[in-house]
Amino acid sequence: METSKRLIPYSVHLTPQIYDKLKELAQERKASKLVRDAITMIINGKGDFDSGYDKGIMDAIDVVSGNSAANKISFEEDTIANSIIDQLETLLK
Numbered sequence: 001m002e003t004s005k006r007l008i009p010y011s012v013h014l015t016p017q018i019y020d021k022l023k024e025l026a027q028e029r030k031a032s033k034l035v036r037d038a039i040t041m042i043i044n045g046k047g048d049f050d051s052g053y054d055k056g057i058m059d060a061i062d063v064v065s066g067n068s069a070a071n072k073i074s075f076e077e078d079t080i081a082n083s084i085i086d087q088l089e090t091l092l093k
Contacts, residue, residue, distance in 0.1 A: 007036075022034075022035070037055060041055075046093070050093050053093060054092055054093055057088055057089075057091050057092055058092075061085050061088050061089070064081050064084045064085055065081055067081060070084065
């Protein structure tokens, strides 16, 4: 499973109360990620546990892929980062 860094904008209509709360999160730079994660959970049709589990694995993949040391060290023609990411992807439900 290859993860893409490309994001495509999408517009939704919100009630004023939800918009205000989302605007507060936007100041902390958390709003887009919150909405994206919620939509992903709904679209995938998974329960809270499985969605949270998958999100944890995806967050771990993001951390490993962003680690400069893991991306610089190679073993058997592959970086340590890619090797770990491949193993983490097997855990996705």
